Amino acid sequence: MKRRDFIRKTVSLGALSGAAMAFGKYGNILASEAKHYALPYDIVAIRGGEPDAMFDKAIASIGGMKQFVKPNQTVVVKPNIGWDTSPERAANTNPKLVGRIVEHCKMAGAKTVYVFDHSCNEGTRCYKNSGIEDAAKKAGATVVSGMSEGYYHTVEVKNGKSLKHAKVHELILESDVFINVPILKTHGGTRLTLGMKNLMGVVWDRGYWHKNDLHQCIADFAAFKKPALNIVDAYRVMKRNGPRGVSVADVVDMKYQIIGTDIVAADTAATKVFGLEPSQVRHIALAEALGVGTSDLESLKINRITV
Amino acid sequence: MKQKHLRIFRLFISLIFLVAFTVIFIDFREIIPTAWVHLIHDLQFIPSIINFVAIMSVSALGFLIVLILTLLFGRVYCSTLCPMGILQDVFTFISRKLSVKTHFKYSRPLNFIRYGFLVLSLVSLVFGSLLTLYLLDPYSNFGRIFSNLVRPVVISLNNLMAGLFMKMNLFFLYKVDFKGFELREALFPVVMLAVILWLSLTRGRLFCNTVCPVGTLLGILSRLSLFRIKIDKFSCTRCGKCSVVCKSSCINVKTMEVDFSRCVGCFNCLTVCAENSIHYKLNLSAKKARSDEPSKREFLSKSMVFFLAMAGLNSRQRIRKGMGGRSISIEEKRPVSPPGSLSLKHFNDYCTACHLCVTTCPSQVLQPSFLEYGFTSMLQPHMDFNTGFCEYECTKCSEVCPTGAILPLTIEDKKLTQIGKVHFVIEDCIVYTDETACGSCSEHCPTQAVRMVPYKPGLTIPEIHPSTCIGCGACEHVCPARPRKAIFVDGSPVHRVAKEPEFKELDYSDTEEFPF
Numbered sequence: 001m002k003r004r005d006f007i008r009k010t011v012s013l014g015a016l017s018g019a020a021m022a023f024g025k026y027g028n029i030l031a032s033e034a035k036h037y038a039l040p041y042d043i044v045a046i047r048g049g050e051p052d053a054m055f056d057k058a059i060a061s062i063g064g065m066k067q068f069v070k071p072n073q074t075v076v077v078k079p080n081i082g083w084d085t086s087p088e089r090a091a092n093t094n095p096k097l098v099g100r101i102v103e104h105c106k107m108a109g110a111k112t113v114y115v116f117d118h119s120c121n122e123g124t125r126c127y128k129n130s131g132i133e134d135a136a137k138k139a140g141a142t143v144v145s146g147m148s149e150g151y152y153h154t155v156e157v158k159n160g161k162s163l164k165h166a167k168v169h170e171l172i173l174e175s176d177v178f179i180n181v182p183i184l185k186t187h188g189g190t191r192l193t194l195g196m197k198n199l200m201g202v203v204w205d206r207g208y209w210h211k212n213d214l215h216q217c218i219a220d221f222a223a224f225k226k227p228a229l230n231i232v233d234a235y236r237v238m239k240r241n242g243p244r245g246v247s248v249a250d251v252v253d254m255k256y257q258i259i260g261t262d263i264v265a266a267d268t269a270a271t272k273v274f275g276l277e278p279s280q281v282r283h284i285a286l287a288e289a290l291g292v293g294t295s296d297l298e299s300l301k302i303n304r305i306t307v
Numbered sequence: 308m309k310q311k312h313l314r315i316f317r318l319f320i321s322l323i324f325l326v327a328f329t330v331i332f333i334d335f336r337e338i339i340p341t342a343w344v345h346l347i348h349d350l351q352f353i354p355s356i357i358n359f360v361a362i363m364s365v366s367a368l369g370f371l372i373v374l375i376l377t378l379l380f381g382r383v384y385c386s387t388l389c390p391m392g393i394l395q396d397v398f399t400f401i402s403r404k405l406s407v408k409t410h411f412k413y414s415r416p417l418n419f420i421r422y423g424f425l426v427l428s429l430v431s432l433v434f435g436s437l438l439t440l441y442l443l444d445p446y447s448n449f450g451r452i453f454s455n456l457v458r459p460v461v462i463s464l465n466n467l468m469a470g471l472f473m474k475m476n477l478f479f480l481y482k483v484d485f486k487g488f489e490l491r492e493a494l495f496p497v498v499m500l501a502v503i504l505w506l507s508l509t510r511g512r513l514f515c516n517t518v519c520p521v522g523t524l525l526g527i528l529s530r531l532s533l534f535r536i537k538i539d540k541f542s543c544t545r546c547g548k549c550s551v552v553c554k555s556s557c558i559n560v561k562t563m564e565v566d567f568s569r570c571v572g573c574f575n576c577l578t579v580c581a582e583n584s585i586h587y588k589l590n591l592s593a594k595k596a597r598s599d600e601p602s603k604r605e606f607l608s609k610s611m612v613f614f615l616a617m618a619g620l621n622s623r624q625r626i627r628k629g630m631g632g633r634s635i636s637i638e639e640k641r642p643v644s645p646p647g648s649l650s651l652k653h654f655n656d657y658c659t660a661c662h663l664c665v666t667t668c669p670s671q672v673l674q675p676s677f678l679e680y681g682f683t684s685m686l687q688p689h690m691d692f693n694t695g696f697c698e699y700e701c702t703k704c705s706e707v708c709p710t711g712a713i714l715p716l717t718i719e720d721k722k723l724t725q726i727g728k729v730h731f732v733i734e735d736c737i738v739y740t741d742e743t744a745c746g747s748c749s750e751h752c753p754t755q756a757v758r759m760v761p762y763k764p765g766l767t768i769p770e771i772h773p774s775t776c777i778g779c780g781a782c783e784h785v786c787p788a789r790p791r792k793a794i795f796v797d798g799s800p801v802h803r804v805a806k807e808p809e810f811k812e813l814d815y816s817d818t819e820e821f822p823f
Contacts, residue, residue, distance in 0.1 A: 045821055084700050112476065120751060120785075122669045122698050124337070129700070144473075148482030150466055188759030188767055189746020211787035213743040239813055241755050246808050252815040272822040282744070282765055297823045304821045 037067055037228075042300035043260040043269055049307035051235045052100035054257045059104060061303050062259070068228045071109030073176035077101055077141065078227075080183045080198055081117035081132050083244050084125040090236035090251045091244055092130035093183045097233050097257075099135035101181060106140045114171050116144040117201045120244075123147030144171060152204035159290070160220035162213045167204035172225065180227035180263070184234040184256075184270045186242030189214060191281050192274060193243050194267040195230040196222040196292075219286035222263055226292065230266040232258040234273050264293030265300055272297075310587060314574040320387040325397065328390035331707075332453035332666050333461045335483055341706040344663070350388050351446040352521045354659060354709035357437075361657045361711025374528065381529040381536075385515055385522055385571035391445030392515055392522075392571060394452075395507035399554060402508050409508065414556040416569055417517045425523040436683040441659035442495070443520050446709075448503075450661030451496040451686065455675065458666060459485045485671075487694035492675040495686060511554030516569045526568035535590045536570055536577075538563040543584040549576035642679040643690035643778060643798035646697065646724040647705030647716040650801040651680065658712035660686040664704035670695035672780065673704055687712075690726065692780035692796060697726070699753040699779060722753075725805040727778025727796040729756055731771045735793035738768045748782035748794045754808045757782050757794065769794060774806045 044058040059065055069075055079093035087095055098115065105113045115136040119126040123145060127133035133143050145151065152167035172178060182198030189210075190197055196218050200206050202225070209217035234256035241250045256273045260266040264287050268278045278284045278295045288295050327347045331339055348354060355369035373384050385392040402409055428440040441447045462485045469480035506514045515522035538549075540563050550558040553576055557569035576585050641651075645664065648654035665673050665688050672695035673688045680687055688704075690697060705716040716724065737745040748769050749757045756776035759767035769782075771794075778796045786792040 045823070047821070084698060122701075125669065125698065125700065142476070142478055144478055145481035148466065148484045150470065150482040150484070187746065188749035189744045207747070207785065207787040210745045210747045210785075211737060211741075211789075213741070214746075215744055239815065240810070241758070243750055244753060246753070246755050246810065249810060249813065252813055254815075254817075269823055275822070280765075302823070 041303040046305040051097040065104035065108040069108040075177040076114045076175040079181040084121035095131035095135035099139040102139035102141040116146040118146040162216040163220035185238035215283040218283040223290040232270040262293035268295040325393040333458040353444040357710040381532040383572035390449040398507040421523040447659040447661040454662035487674040539584040548579045641798040647713040655684040658687040692783040696781035696784040697779040725803040727798040729776040751781035
């Protein structure tokens with residue numbers, strides 16, 4: 001083969017395989033529909049204790065973590081680890097809660113429990129100073145980085161209105177069980193950040209969302225990837241200046257926790273806990289319209305526990 | 308210590324320093340504690356002098372140690388402490404291992420060029436620019452090569468390995484994105500690397516003896532050194548073995564003289580002499596002036612130039628003042644220097660563009676500049692809000708800076724240091740143009756100098772409070788508006804103290820009932 005031919009062939013082959021790989025091995029992954037779990041309650045709302053103990057009670061009331069995690073499965077727990085702030089600032093999910101969730105997954109027989117977030121501040125600092133890396137590792141989790149584009153793969157968001165494609169972290173695409181652990185707090189743009197908003201931390205290209213009707217993108221992605229379980233941490237709640245906050249003066253202790261498989265319902269309940277109406281958080285209605293879940297709490301079986 | 312062991316000793320020390328320098332300039336995971344970083348670079352001649360001028364403190368007297376070392380032992384600095392010198396030895400070593408025969412031979416000193424470069428650096432100092440000096444400074448060149456060229460290679464390898472280990476469910480390595488590589492900024496280090504490589508393979512330490520101002524300056528001092536290499540004229544057979552291994556080309560076999568001003572103290576010659584005729588020993592005899600070696604008088608005149616230039620470093624303040632009062636329109640986007648650098652002027656006056664802060668910066672917001680600061684401050688790092696933003700809880704760059712261009716800053720002070728001020732152009736904002744929610748800028752703002760206020764039903768829009776803005780650039784970095792970002796930071800030529808953000812007490816009363 002002449003050198004010129006060789007170069008021409010390698011280049012064209014490369015271009016072809018490049019085109020084939022544009023969507024990578026994840027190109028055809030369909031949105032994994034959340035399974036229908038036979039649970040005694042749709043939503044568990046608990047208040048008054050410490051975050052870890054609250055979770056113990058709440059999860060027990062719907063049959064324990066074994067409802068969601070089967071032996072030898074891989075689990076990804078996705079807290080909010082967006083900011084380089086201490087746990088008292090309540091910008092990140094409560095580390096004690098994350099640790100306890102990991103322990104429950106392990107007890108249910110999970111092979112590996114991954115914890116990660118695509119942080120807004122520099123990732124290693126967020127992991128460390130939020131206390132989550134430490135708590136998760138102690139509980140037996142594998143803490144994985146989310147700060148390089150190399151971990152994210154382009155997928156097609158079927159039926160997305162504004163969001164057609166997204167680069168999603170490979171752990172979300174590969175793990176058997178996805179557990180979403182947002183923290184309830186204010187957000188300058190979307191009013192509140194809740195379960196669905198927390199899913200922005202599993203994608204790389206968030207700027208696209210902000211640019212193309214943020215609320216619609218949030219709803220589109222929630223329709224694409226529904227977590228098996230949503231645990232909304234409302235123990236310490238940032239009441240203003242969110243989602244990063246300026247100081248501890250932005251935070252009040254509300255000592256709530258909301259657990260549910262329906263992400264729309266969980267977000268609705270958390271919105272009410274915060275003191276707002278679901279209509280004030282536009283993506284709740286948009287997600288409901290896409291059939292992600294229901295915001296009609298009246299129609300759901302709710303277990304209310306006060307510790 | 309036997310004479311022949313001197314080389315081993317030199318190799319040992321130099322390898323430690325080479326590894327240390329390599330590590331600090333590619334450390335993309337913040338592994339090396341900053342205290343160690345100082346241990347490693349405090350003995351670097353040019354940064355230490357500049358740092359001394361900047362802070363006038365005994366902690367920056369590393370350059371005096373180097374001067375004393377040189378007066379005692381000759382230019383051992385060039386072979387043991389200077390990373391660029393050691394790097395050249397590594398190139399020569401590798402080429403030997405690849406059986407490329409490198410024979411050196413004596414050459415006359417290129418006095419015109421070497422003193423020319425030295426005088427040029429010093430004269431430009433007097434005229435208020437560090438540019439010539441830092442473009443030639445070996446430490447800064449080493450830093451630029453490793454930070455701009457070697458670090459991305461290491462990061463790619465790391466990412467490759469991280470991917471492989473991830474398949475095995477091992478996560479001790481993690482992928483890192485190398486941001487902000489721009490060819491025009493990498494061009495200078497590329498050229499410098501090519502020059503160094505070529506010179507070291509063909510002419511040994513010619514760079515150190517013609518281009519490097521530190522080499523030339525220490526060469527002047529080393530004429531007075533106590534310990535020197537000498538050839539015993541009675542036992543020498545003029546076999547020339549010493550000259551062949553002399554990478555400084557400073558052993559003249561014909562006259563059996565060593566031009567000690569160019570000797571870098573590698574001690575290779577001591578190990579090859581079959582007759583044991585070449586020695587490194589105490590030399591107290593008065594030195595006879597030779598025709599091809601500059602006299603003491605010349606030395607004195609040259610050191611005068613040096614000290615004049617040092618005075619120049621100090622006096623630049625006065626020289627530049629005329630340009631200070633220029634009025635700049637507020638819409639202009641001026642460059643931003645890192646917190647701790649006090650002002651653009653201080654930063655530009657003391658930075659040698661070694662790019663240690665570029666390597667160290669965890670968010671990679673510090674990037675080499677091209678012409679952002681102007682030609683005379685080329686390659687000095689600037690805050691590039693396209694690649695990142697300044698982490699609120701971080702003072703890394705100020706901790707590692709070897710020259711005092713970025714002075715140490717407590718985290719409390721950093722959080723109130725206003726390196727720039729926010730500007731908002733509503734016409735470019737997504738909320739205004741698309742009437743959809745965003746809030747990206749305010750979300751990232753650590754002081755809420757950018758906050759979201761009610762705009763239209765269900766929509767909030769940014770409102771800026773520049774007095775509490777510290778210029779971290781988070782808002783600009785994340786603003787999704789294109790082609791123009793709607794929010795940006797205009798650099799403060801002189802850093803100021805931002806107002807502390809104040810908010811009223813929250814009133815929150817717990818209720819006993821579930822709200823649903």
